[in-house]
Amino acid sequence: xxxxxxxxxxxxxxxxxxxxxxxxxxxxxxxxxxxxxxxxxxxxxxxxxxxxxxxxxxxxxxxxxxxxxxxxxxxxxxxxxxxxxxxxxxxxxxxxxxxxxxxxxxxxxxxxxxxxxxxxxxxxxxxxxxxxxxxxxxxxxxxxxxxxxxxxxxxxxxxxxxxxxxxxxxxxxxxxxxxxxxxxxxxxxxxxxxxxxxxxxxxxxxxxxxxxxxxxxxxxxxxxxxxxxxxxxxxxxxxxxxxxxxxxxxxxxxxxxxxxxxxxxxxxxxxxxxxxxxxxxxxxxxxxxxxxxxxxxxxxxxxxxxxxxxxxxxxxxxxxxxxxxxxxxxxxxxxxxxxxxxxxxxxxxxxxxxxxxxxxxxxxxxxxxxxxxxxxxxxxxxxxxxxxxxxxxxxxxxxxxxx
Amino acid sequence: xxxxxxxxxxxxxxxxxxxxxxxxxxxxxxxxxxxxxxxxxxxxxxxxxxxxxxxxxxxxxxxxxxxxxxxxxxxxxxxxxxxxxxxxxxxxxxxxxxxxxxxxxxxxxxxxxxxxxxxxxxxxxxxxxxxxxxxxxxxxxxxxxxxxxxxxxxxxxxxxxxxxxxxxxxxxxxxxxxxxxxxxxxxxxxxxxxxxxxxxxxxxxxxxxxxxxxxxxxxxxxxxxxxxxxxxxxxxxxxxxxxxxxxxxxxxxxxxxxxxxxxxxxxxxxxxxxxxxxxxxxxxxxxxxxxxxxxxxxxxxxxxxxxxxxxxxxxxxxxxxxxxxxxxxxxxxxxxxxxxxxxxxxxxxxxxxxxxxxxxxxxxxxxxxxxxxxxxxxxxxxxxxxxxxxxxxxxxxxxxxxx
Numbered sequence: 159x160x161x162x163x164x165x166x167x168x169x170x171x172x173x174x175x176x177x178x179x180x181x182x183x184x185x186x187x188x189x190x191x192x193x194x195x196x197x198x199x200x201x202x203x204x205x206x207x208x209x210x211x212x213x214x215x216x217x218x219x220x221x222x223x224x225x226x227x228x229x230x231x232x233x234x235x236x237x238x239x240x241x242x243x244x245x246x247x248x249x250x251x252x253x254x255x256x257x258x259x260x261x262x263x264x265x266x267x268x269x270x271x272x273x274x275x276x277x278x279x280x281x282x283x284x285x286x287x288x289x290x291x292x293x294x295x296x297x298x299x300x301x302x303x304x305x306x307x308x309x310x311x312x313x314x315x316x317x318x319x320x321x322x323x324x325x326x327x328x329x330x331x332x333x334x335x336x337x338x339x340x341x342x343x344x345x346x347x348x349x350x351x352x353x354x355x356x357x358x359x360x361x362x363x364x365x366x367x368x369x370x371x372x373x374x375x376x377x378x379x380x381x382x383x384x385x386x387x388x389x390x391x392x393x394x395x396x397x398x399x400x401x402x403x404x405x406x407x408x409x410x411x412x413x414x415x416x417x418x419x420x421x422x423x424x425x426x427x428x429x430x431x432x433x434x435x436x437x438x439x440x441x442x443x444x445x446x447x448x449x450x451x452x453x454x455x456x457x458x459x460x461x462x463x464x465x466x467x468x469x470x471x472x473x474x475x476x477x478x479x480x481x482x483x484x485x486x487x488x489x490x491x492x493x494x495x496x497x498x499x500x501x502x503x504x505x506x507x508x509x510x511x512x513x514x515x516x517x518x519x520x521x522x523x524x525x526x527x528x529x530x531x532x533x534x535x536x537x538x539x540x541x542x543x544x545x546x547x548x549x550x551x552x553x554x555x556x557x558x559x560x561x
Numbered sequence: 562x563x564x565x566x567x568x569x570x571x572x573x574x575x576x577x578x579x580x581x582x583x584x585x586x587x588x589x590x591x592x593x594x595x596x597x598x599x600x601x602x603x604x605x606x607x608x609x610x611x612x613x614x615x616x617x618x619x620x621x622x623x624x625x626x627x628x629x630x631x632x633x634x635x636x637x638x639x640x641x642x643x644x645x646x647x648x649x650x651x652x653x654x655x656x657x658x659x660x661x662x663x664x665x666x667x668x669x670x671x672x673x674x675x676x677x678x679x680x681x682x683x684x685x686x687x688x689x690x691x692x693x694x695x696x697x698x699x700x701x702x703x704x705x706x707x708x709x710x711x712x713x714x715x716x717x718x719x720x721x722x723x724x725x726x727x728x729x730x731x732x733x734x735x736x737x738x739x740x741x742x743x744x745x746x747x748x749x750x751x752x753x754x755x756x757x758x759x760x761x762x763x764x765x766x767x768x769x770x771x772x773x774x775x776x777x778x779x780x781x782x783x784x785x786x787x788x789x790x791x792x793x794x795x796x797x798x799x800x801x802x803x804x805x806x807x808x809x810x811x812x813x814x815x816x817x818x819x820x821x822x823x824x825x826x827x828x829x830x831x832x833x834x835x836x837x838x839x840x841x842x843x844x845x846x847x848x849x850x851x852x853x854x855x856x857x858x859x860x861x862x863x864x865x866x867x868x869x870x871x872x873x874x875x876x877x878x879x880x881x882x883x884x885x886x887x888x889x890x891x892x893x894x895x896x897x898x899x900x901x902x903x904x905x906x907x908x909x910x911x912x913x914x915x916x917x918x919x920x921x922x923x924x925x926x927x928x929x930x931x932x933x934x935x936x937x938x939x940x941x942x943x944x945x946x947x948x949x950x951x952x953x954x955x956x957x958x959x960x961x962x963x964x
Binding site: 187188193195216220221222223224225226227228229230231240241244245247250251502504505506507508509529530532533534538539 | 562563564567571618921923924925926937938939940941942943947949950951952953954955959960961962963964
């Protein structure tokens with residue numbers, strides 16, 4: 159991809175609309191019965207009718223052979239080098255439970271845990287306390303510890319024993335060793351800086367843990383906490399700044415809303431179904447020029463190893479596609495962030511099927527949208543980070559480079 | 562490819578086995594008679610049966626249009642950037658005649674030559690003296706000059722007038738201008754440093770040449786020597802360190818054993834035939850998790866311009882393939898380091914046919930392994946250096962990048 163400054167000189171402002179549909183984990187692997195992938199097994203007449211008029215290819219999210227997490231895989235699709243812009247675990251967790259983050263923030267994942275009087279951790283998950291108990295304890299902690307040394311402390315419960323702690327203040331770096339000893343029968347590790355710049359965060363964290371232990375001391379089994387994945391908000395230029403786009407995100411899950419907000423997209427309220435999401439697209443269609451629509455369940459069922467349920471989600475997506483086509487977007491892309499083959503029950507390194515429809519493509523004439531056909535597509539096997547310049551070009555939003 | 566530190570964080574240790582078969586110079590060009598390449602002309606039912614279940618592509622060893630030597634072409638396949646890790650000619654020559662090198666060593670190629678009393682070089686190859694004479698003279702030089710200023714001198718004969726000089730000591734850099742004037746009728750060039758750090762090597766080399774001239778003064782026509790291609794052992798991280806692999810090399814030719822040892826592979830004793838090599842694989846199959854098997858003669862006959870003999874070697878490889886398949890490796894790759902089309906009688910820039918079989922590929926269903934089919938493979942045309950991450954991924958030896 160061209161570097162930012164070169165690209166920005168080429169940006170052209172117009173009213174054309176780009177719709178990027180990310181079916182999470184869509185790419186699959188052949189099942190043993192008949193050698194068909196999830197995409198091959200799904201009946202999807204609307205998508206296939208679009209595919210035949212589209213340009214197709216396979217995208218490599220990060221690099222050959224590399225299995226991406228959702229964070230880097232999405233950043234690539236949004237046109238950001240996922241190696242340059244790395245998102246820490248704490249930030250992803252915070253985004254995932256719906257916390258807003260600013261560039262001054264450091265987030266960490268936390269667990270309630272059980273500590274015996276001598277200080278040894280006897281249960282790193284405090285017996286997986288119920289979520290209701292977790293909510294109650296987080297509220298207690300938040301009330302008792304609103305700030306430390308001028309650093310705002312924000313606490314948000316997750317499920318069971320998991321919660322997130324966010325430190326908001328000036329001069330906080332993002333590096334700190336985990337305090338979680340990873341095994342029972344050891345003591346928690348005191349917050350330890352990697353570099354000199356991390357000393358402030360280390361001191362604040364140490365005070366936070368000491369105060370929290372006071373608050374929790376009679377709350378057996380959840381009488382202490384362990385922290386890991388300290389990470390600072392990555393200071394990413396917005397899609398508006400980089401690509402001149404007024405971008406909106408339509409996603410039902412907090413993690414993906416959070417990722418979209420990291421790159422400056424506006425989050426649109428939507429429902430849980432694909433139809434809800436497409437209805438949201440219709441409602442806001444005049445207000446933005448780039449729409450990211452996230453479909454989660456292709457990935458969820460892939461993770462579950464449920465081939466047929468994943469096929470069913472693809473069929474639901476296809477059933478709803480006329481709602482998108484009716485809007486007649488100037489550029490329409492269907493792809494995945496990464497593959498989640500049901501056979502592997504997890505993310506994989508396999509490249510993503512990718513189709514782009516616009517009035518300006520040389521249609522590949524492939525009669526069905528699937529991994530094998532995409533391998534024959536004229537885009538070839540290409541880096542996912544190049545999808546954004548391709549979308550911009552097809553929306554006539556990029557001028558000529560050089561004279 | 563991800564940089565070392567990122568990749569190393571992803572490494573997963575398991576027992577899965579990777580077998581990389583490098584048929585040197587395998588890629589070819591169509592012959593005029595019927596337009597078939599060597600691979601297309603060869604009957605190879607076993608390989609083709611494997612190809613139909615594999616993922617295929619074409620690898621670019623260095624960069625588009627660049628014809629590689631064996632050194633950089635192999636480094637790429639081993640997962641090392643061949644531009645970052647350049648192996649000097651002297652080192653390759655030393656490896657090629659079976660000298661072991663350490664990171665303290667500098668190697669240079671040397672020729673016996675004829676000098677007339679005034680110092681002019683009248684024959685840069687000393688009339689191509691017989692190899693026996695070369696051996697005798699090298700033994701004399703070695704006996705007379707075991708070391709200079711604390712730097713050990715190691716001399717090893719090659720064929721005809723060619724030999725290798727290896728300097729082993731501390732503080733030796735790898736840069737020195739050639740002493741070979743490249744034309745007869747000129748004097749030899751005094752050893753000259755490129756940079757200040759090269760002065761020690763320049764001084765040692767000057768003394769070595771002066772002493773060698775004394776030893777050789779009555780040995781007309783081989784009464785002097787010329788040196789070129791001074792090069793230091795490249796300090797390359799081992800495959801174990803970079804990729805977590807316990808790697809072994811099965812190669813009959815010294816150059817390839819040497820290249821494998823440069824990246825820390827264990828050299829396994831083997832015979833001259835492909836069957837010998839595959840038998841060695843079987844014998845050591847439980848002891849390593851990565852096997853590099855080098856097949857030389859595809860390249861040799863390519864260099865000779867002998868299309869039919871090259872086809873015959875491919876057939877021999879195919880005949881022996883059941884010996885490999887019987888071991889059921891988790892990942893099996895067949896490719897070449899570079900192309901050596903018989904029609905060109907030499908290495909070429911053409912990308913290499915590449916096939917990878919594992920239980921986790923999306924099979925391309927291509928019914929024969931050859932250059933044209935590989936161009937339709939879903940891996941596309943990709944950098945050879947990415948082959949290693951792909952092999953690791955397919956062996957489930959790489960974890961997830963990011964969350």
